[in-house]
Amino acid sequence: MFSTPALVASCVGFALIGSLQSFYGPSIPALRTEFGLSPAAAGVGLTAHFIGGVGGVLLFNRVHAHVGNRTLLGVSYALMALGSAGFALAPTWPLALVAAFFAGLGFGGIDYGLNQLFAVGFGDRSTAMLNVLNAFFGIGAVAGPALIGVLGADHYSVVFAGCGVVSALLLLFLRGVGDTSPHPEAPADQAQGTAPASARTRAWLVMTAFVVLYVLHVGVEAGVGGWEPTHLETVGYGSAFAASATSVFWLMMTVGRFLVVPLTLRLPEHVIVKVSCAGMAVCLAAASVPAVAPFMYAGVGLFIAPIFPTGLPWLTRTVPLARSAGAHVIAASMLGGVAAGPALGAMIQWAGARSVPLVLCVIAVCCLGTSAWIDRATRSGSPA
Structure with missing residues (x-):
């Protein structure tokens, strides 16, 4: 290519x-x-x-x-x-x-x-x-x-x-750049557009779950990027330190993607995504403790890093018929970033700035639940 x-x-x-x-x-x-x-x-x-x-x-x-x-x-x-x-x-x-x-x-x-x-x-x-x-x-x-x-x-x-x-x-x-792309192979009946209704329904449910996963994980990303300084200042850190800590979060996202490369050659995508979701949930829960909050936000950056790029080949493999699947989740990630600001702002205004890591932890747990559902649905062949 x-x-x-x-x-x-x-x-x-x-x-x-x-x-x-x-x-x-x-x-x-x-x-x-x-x-x-x-x-x-x-x-x-x-x-x-x-x-x-x-x-x-x-x-x-x-x-x-x-x-x-x-x-x-x-x-x-x-x-x-x-x-x-x-x-x-x-x-x-x-x-x-x-x-x-x-x-x-x-x-x-x-x-x-x-x-x-x-x-x-x-x-x-x-x-x-x-x-x-x-x-x-x-x-x-x-x-x-x-x-x-x-x-x-x-x-x-x-x-x-x-x-x-x-x-x-x-x-x-x-x-x-190669002008044509290889495509995942599908069973003969599906390749001819004769897939049973249950298979088409399952594919759409799985793709919808991926969209939800991407919207939620981008909500966590945007939430930490936007609200970490406010939370750190609220619990006693200086504004300059809070801004620097937020820069470290973004830096750790970049480092995390390089660090996960050797793991992708040994572990399947669903394992990496589920561990990443669990890791960021644990780090966000721990970030409610002021003494370790800056370090835990950096940990969120490391764990959230692989979700976007690792989820795409997982999606391509599990929903091979939906050529638009990748486009939908990429568009969803952009919309999630736009919508996260006002939505999180309303929740945090209601709950207070000290609630930032816990609000984001709830979203991370939803990410974990969604990724586990996708894994179960694609392994069993049924979205139930």
Whole structure:
């Protein structure tokens, strides 16, 4: 599926989309000054990006069967290049939002396209390679705010323009990508579209469970990223320490994906996902103890890291007929990140800031229950 240069370029591409997503937040002060925006209005830039991202995942999933892999990735890189450059150069805020939407479309296409190709393109090593790929997303997400910090928020246009240039350069490496993808084999009756109704129902139930798993785990991820500083400050830590501890959480997510690679060659996906869900639930419960809370949040980062990339090949193997299954769970992960903010905010406002780790622990336990249900359903052949 990939030549060595194309494989390296794909990893760079994932680091790039991680960086692009992380650029918007640190740029808000400069955006407010340049366009005269309120904090809420400035935050709409990231919303437009995510709306484009979900649209890109679903759109490129619909057309993937009719176009080759190179076309899908090429259009995605081109959209991200144009959108990023447009956001950097936009003279008005409405035009900047349009540019962010188109950058998001490209972001979604790359996220969907490379995750799908890595899920089926490396055989028994697909799970390991998916963890490596998504680790590069984390590298980009950690490096993006640092780059803005070095250059200054006033130079946000430089980093967005640079993102557009790198995205355009990645088009040069697409010749090393295989234009057709291998697909999981299905039984003869299913391959001909004659699967019994019970099998189709089971497939949809399992796919729905994967969507729930992804929404919940992204809710934990967004909840820790958004509320860890508030919780740590509430229990007595300084604001600078709390911010640094949250950065460690994101860093541990990246480290965790690299660390799990050798395990994916020895353990099946369902074991890794269930252990990861259990581990993050235990760490979140322990984070309610102030003395160890920062360390436990770092542990959550390590345990949550493998769930997204390890779940995709598990899904591909257990629901081989649903070409759109991967797209649905990737889109669900984006929507989960958007919805998690207000939903968790309402719960924490009701229960108090000290409840943050326990609220997130309940969600993690739901993740564990969902993953266990998927494992049981796919092993027994029945969703009951």
